[in-house]
Amino acid sequence: xxxxxxxxxxxxxxxxxxxxxxxxxxxxxxxxxxxxxxxxxxxxxxxxxxxxxxxxxxxxxxxxxxxxxxxxxxxxxxxxxxxxxxxxxxxxxxxxxxxxxxxxxxxxxxxxxxxxxxxxxxxxxxxxxxxxxxxxxxxxxxxxxxxxxxxxxxxxxxxxxxxxxxxxxxxxxxxxxxxxxx
Amino acid sequence: xxxxxxxxxxxxxxxxxxxxxxxxxxxxxxxxxxxxxxxxxxxxxxxxxxxxxxxxxxxxxxxxxxxxxxxxxxxxxxxxxxxxxxxxxxxxxxxxxxxxxxxxxxxxxxxxxxxxxxxxxxxxxxxxxxxxxxxxxxxxxxxxxxxxxxxxxxxxxxxxxxxxxxxxxxxxxxxxxxxxxx
Numbered sequence: 001x002x003x004x005x006x007x008x009x010x011x012x013x014x015x016x017x018x019x020x021x022x023x024x025x026x027x028x029x030x031x032x033x034x035x036x037x038x039x040x041x042x043x044x045x046x047x048x049x050x051x052x053x054x055x056x057x058x059x060x061x062x063x064x065x066x067x068x069x070x071x072x073x074x075x076x077x078x079x080x081x082x083x084x085x086x087x088x089x090x091x092x093x094x095x096x097x098x099x100x101x102x103x104x105x106x107x108x109x110x111x112x113x114x115x116x117x118x119x120x121x122x123x124x125x126x127x128x129x130x131x132x133x134x135x136x137x138x139x140x141x142x143x144x145x146x147x148x149x150x151x152x153x154x155x156x157x158x159x160x161x162x163x164x165x166x167x168x169x170x171x172x173x174x175x176x177x178x179x180x181x182x
Numbered sequence: 183x184x185x186x187x188x189x190x191x192x193x194x195x196x197x198x199x200x201x202x203x204x205x206x207x208x209x210x211x212x213x214x215x216x217x218x219x220x221x222x223x224x225x226x227x228x229x230x231x232x233x234x235x236x237x238x239x240x241x242x243x244x245x246x247x248x249x250x251x252x253x254x255x256x257x258x259x260x261x262x263x264x265x266x267x268x269x270x271x272x273x274x275x276x277x278x279x280x281x282x283x284x285x286x287x288x289x290x291x292x293x294x295x296x297x298x299x300x301x302x303x304x305x306x307x308x309x310x311x312x313x314x315x316x317x318x319x320x321x322x323x324x325x326x327x328x329x330x331x332x333x334x335x336x337x338x339x340x341x342x343x344x345x346x347x348x349x350x351x352x353x354x355x356x357x358x359x360x361x362x363x364x
Binding site (some may be wrong): 002004005007023026028031039040042044060064065072090109110115117119120121142154157164165166168169172 | 292360
């Protein structure tokens, strides 16, 4: 049903292979039979954790993000290893970044954040029944952990203090979860 | 206050310069004085339009996105030209992609969608008082336009039929706008 929209591969080149980014440049056939070029990179996917403490507050992180030269307020998250199980990855990332372990895990949603130039997706998990422990950050990883109520987080989103998409969607989803049973 | 998180430039290389993606690879100094590498690309930013018809329905698009090999349901959107005014860009994109013009425009929020590897941001505008007209798609651009109520769109988000972050955030924001006056 989507032949009037679909683009098909003619040829593909790996034009940059870095430590993290592997950029491809494909010649493609457009629906009108003309040719075009698509530049993009493959991403293994990522997980996002919405850690809900027993007092109702959400664990958040402050982390410096180099491309924007700015500290962002974010939910804990991490890139998958290729082939890694998302839930196991979420459990590992939460423990490494915050020290917390969770008794209960629930998949909330999968989102796509950069569909124009990447196949990246993020799976968001709700983690409850949290117990504190000792973080074990990767070498070169630096972040602050703090907690905030959902209502405060929503105010920070509204005011523009929180702009990261995975964190905004996690907060809105939890709001729907709380009120409408999402 | 963020010196314990901040990373600073040592040297920067443009390692891939394509038609759209320009990838940089920077050596950086980490907060503990060690060195690391950051790969990322600069993005001019983008605009997203939330076009609200007089009957309360939202204009949406179905568009094939090559990196995911999949048709996505999305709000109208477009990349900024470097230096272009976001509101003018939003007005242009809405007209080009859907044919519609709007009497009333309101900035809702700025979001960051790929903070690990890009400085891309998206400005979301609410467009009301819509009048239909003739689209003028760019060469090589193919998409379907349709409309859906906010309640249906929220159901499609909940069920995983809509996974694009700008569209999810636009829908949630409109929901807050409608109920809580965001």
